[in-house]
Amino acid sequence: MPSFFSNKKLIVLLVSIIILVALIGFSLSDRERVTGPEQIMRDTVGWVQSIFSKPAHAVAGFFENVRDMKYIYEENKVLKARLEEYAKITVERNLLQNENDTLRDMLELEESLHDYLLRPAVVIHRYPDRWQEHIGLNRGTQHGVENNMAVIDSKGGLIGKVQSVSEFSSYIQLLTDNDRTNRVSAQIQLDDPETGFVEDYDEERGLLIMRKLDIDAEIELDTMVATSGLGDVYPAGLEIGTVAFVEPDEYGLTQNVYIEPTADFSGLDYVYIVERTSVTLDPSLLGEGE
Template identity: 50%
Template sequence: MPQFFLNKRLIFLLVSIIILVALIGFSLREREELTLPEQFLKDTTGWIQNVFSKPQGYVTEFFEDMRDLQNTYSENKELKSRLDELAKLEADVQQLTKENDELREILDKKESLRAYEPTQATVIGRNPDRWHEILIINKGKSNGLEPNMAVVSANGYLIGKVKSTQQFTSTIQLLSAMDPTNRISAEIQGEDEYFGTIEGYDVDRELLKLKRIPYDAKIEKDQNVVTSGLGGIFPEGLPIGKVVDIEPDEFGLNQTAFVKPGANFYNIRNVMVVKREMDKPDLSEMIDDEEEEL
């Protein structure tokens, strides 16, 4: 008897497994319509999900709205602070504009040694034998260029002067040219200003020689050297370079400063020729021993 019930249970279990597998296979196969139990189950599950999803959506939207409101408040507060700063900046700009206009009116009525008119030019020729002395540019008399006008590099440093002009081209003499008559009136900037003249070029050290500095002048390295504007031709304030060394002259009456040029004399492609706007003085009174000082 117990053996019979045991076999019966085993047969029931096998039949149940077969029915379950058949149901699974039946549910997985592609059908156009579901059975009534499947439809009932899906409808019931969908209705329950819909009941719970709506409150959940309302809660989620509520917290998202609260977060957006908080972000909007923070952004609004930041924008207000920026608007306050903008109003202050506008007031400052108006005040500075007014002051700038007033200063321009004053400056327009006062001549300055710094005032000049630039003319851009391109280097079109260099003689290999005189590479560090002469170059040719593509602007000339037709562009208003004249001899002795200052010439600066693309980065604004003085490189020389106009030596001669033709109708459409000009010859530029560099500061590194070995010409004893090529003198530039220069100033060493600092707490105390000292004046001298650029006379000559040390080829080995690639330094300009700033001579005729008073013997008691206290010059330090890295002081800026600019044109003084007192030579009558060049405008004031054109940068030349920096002092790297200072030595007394052979008689001990003056000093010579060695200046590292701010421009690269070897590689020059574009330049600016500057025309000083202030009237030129009578150079005949400034020539000493037929040597011109600019």
Template identity: 50%
Template sequence: MPQFFLNKKLIVLLISIIILVALIGFSLKEKENVSWPEQFVKDTAGFFQQIFHAPAQFIAGSFEDLRNLQKTYEENEKLKARLDEYVQLKGQVQELKNDNEELRAILDKKDDLSKYSPIHATVIGRNPDRWQENIQINKGTHHGVEKNMAVITSKGLIGKVKSTTSLHSTVQLVTSMDPKHRISAQVQIGKNKAFGFIEGYDTKKKRLLLKKIDTDVKVKKGSVVTTSGLGLVFPKGLQIGTVESVKVDQYGLTQTAYVKPFADLGDIENVMVVNPALDKNPDKSEVNVEEGGL
């Protein structure tokens, strides 16, 4: 019996091999017509392939879109960072350009003030108190700065040295509302001059007040106002501003002119301290009429 089953298994194996070889040969043979089993298998496989193809493509496309979105986000962040750097660099370049122009103007101004040996300084702080509006500069007695010296920018007068230390000084601006604030000034009217005093500041109009001008003098709009030098605190001829309007005082005895400052008093960075005592040709007939030192 065992021998019989052994021979039977061998016979089945041989038959299976023959059938397999026949099927392989049959499948390799080119046929014009496909049998219905093959058609059924192919159609079934195609149907399921079509069903799963669209979702698979959608999922694959979604992952690709997510990768593209992540890549776009990263590129956008890099571009934003570079844009911020560009804006910052542009601001720095503009600031350097402004400083360069201001320093060039100061150098040109030094030629006009060479007889006074002006001292260049930089603003390091500011007190916005309108009654005692001051700025701090980085030069003091060690650099030759002394109390009551005039302080200007390349455009015009801004104030005087109020106090000093060895390395720093406090400058009282012309916009200070200190009642002792007073600057002897003159207005050029053709070949003639009218004299008065800068006393006070109109905060609404943002104009200096040039008071005590004689009513006999006709002050025109646009007339240039400079220091008169009569107080021996400020050198003569430092530019202050231009007249914008004039009004007669309450009792009709004097006039007050509203003066637009040449200097930008809201944006001060570089200044020069001027010592009137170094004037080689002072006017000995001048008298000190600037009360309170300003």
């Protein structure tokens, strides 16, 4: 017993516990006024709670932000997938619309060009380094295709002629090929028609050129230019384009007519191979009987 009371630290701890219990009991009693020691204790407890509560709130807020970021990421991922799907559907819809428009043009063309035998074909290759010169079609001798047959696009605009043909494909020389032998006998459809040759292509302007027309000919803009039917390649009446502008040649002796093509040479997909059904009169026979 004496040894217990001789332990000062233990006595101090016991007294402190008694005082603390007394204070707690006192503070729980129904009182309007708060004592000084109780106020100090409450302030101390509140201060300690604030020290620990701020980091706790910060940690809780951090994890809440992480959760929100994950939700936003997942939502963004879903929206991105939907956007890509929408873009894909839009592209497919536009392609189908363009294809439908082309097929509709071809149907109307078949009804209007009843004087010609038209063989539909699809462009199967076009080389970038010869983009303005040639295209390949999926029709050959097995489909009745022969050399020098005219070829038009889905709008009825002349694009060129069959240069070579195999059993199941053909090679088309375009009007935009600036080969010196590549020319078309054409007629400007005026009251007094002007006839000449479309024999060049201005790649920078995207215009065909009809050269060596009479310097005194009065040629109106937007006048239709079509094949004349002279020669043994192109039948008469196939649209080439419309007059864009006219200028004298370098010597001032003839006129050059620049033509806006009817055909869209940059977007050739579906075309027609034209078989002429009428026999062309040999120009040399026109002089007989004079």
